[in-house]
Amino acid sequence: MTSNQIMFILFSAMIVVFSLLTVTTRRVLRAAVFLLFVLVSTSGLYFLLNYQFLAAVQLTLYAGGIVVLIIFSILLTSHISQKFESPGLKKVIFSGLATAAGAFLSIITLLDYNFSATVEAAKEVDMKLIGKSLLSVDYDGYVLPFEVISVLLLAAMIAAIVVAKKGGPAKAHSQTLNK
């Protein structure tokens, strides 16, 4: 067994266990920490696949950015020691059955499928190539999605500020309604 396979088994076991814990734990802060473990193991898989740049992006943006954002919002909206009531048995059984059936069907199908790789030589993915492809307008260029993503990020930033901004009179109104 090569070291690659050992690392793959380790990362995939971590991903499976911690993603199950993420969706089943009854404490919300623990769910966020388990999600962090899942995302870090996923970046390990990207390193295994030789996509160093994407692994770094995953670590900084997902594990560093999104998880911190989620933890902040947990601290703003719920008590740390608060436990959820467990979902009803019926809900657990039916959701579990539906998802297990879906997973079973997909796994059967893809184990059955005969994947055929191309014979062309692999391309070395370095930063220079990534930067050139992101900004090129050629056949292999990705300048259009790059620009669209920039506009999307700007729109999301403005939307987040506008939506989360403290409203003036609306707040007092809602407080009286809640009483």
Added chain:
Amino acid sequence: MNTGIPVQYFLVLATIMFFTGVYGFLTRRNLITILMSVELILNSVNINFLAFNRYLYPHKLEGMFFSLFVIAVAASEAAVAIAIIINIYRRFTTINVEDVNEMKF
């Protein structure tokens, strides 16, 4: 293949992760934990993209760039969703989806 792992293993792993996310999406009632399940789903799709790109089309970069854009979309989605969740919390003082049944005042 250079890593010694069949491509199917990555796909099975991504499938399990995806359906775990779907399970969480169906059973959870807290808005933030629902958001975490969505992140799990998006992440499993990224693994699929990269495994296909590395194993089946190693001379191209489509999968890598799509994962990059998926990560960017997930980041902006999380930012907007958390802004909305905080706003909901301010109005209803709860983020339980069953208690938030009025969208408009």
